[in-house]
Amino acid sequence: MKYEFVCEDCDQTQTVELRPSQFDECRESGVPCECSEEAKAYHQFNPGNLSVCFKGDGWSDKMHREKKYRSKRSQRMAERQRKHNKTPELVPNYQGEEVENWREAQNLASKDGRSAATYEPKIHKD
């Protein structure tokens, strides 16, 4: 696996080939940079590689929150979708009572002396 490390001092990016076990060490301790003896380069967050898990640094917290927020939001949207799908309009019904099909609903409506025309487009959709 190739990992990108960015130097804290000179912002130079270097790509280092590491085994995942080596990477665990290097992302915590950093890797040396050629700009100076004390300079350390740290692994750069790569948005294209979300499978890399960051432990205890700012990025991971932020990512985690973002992910949480996103899944919450999609949950809310899914719920809304579900509620929307439950609206009686989508199931053949008359006055909220489920019926076999829209033609049935139309029959019931016309028996009640109601305008059955509103059922017409739904019948055609059936």
Ligand SMILES: [Zn+2]
């Ligand atoms: Zn450097």
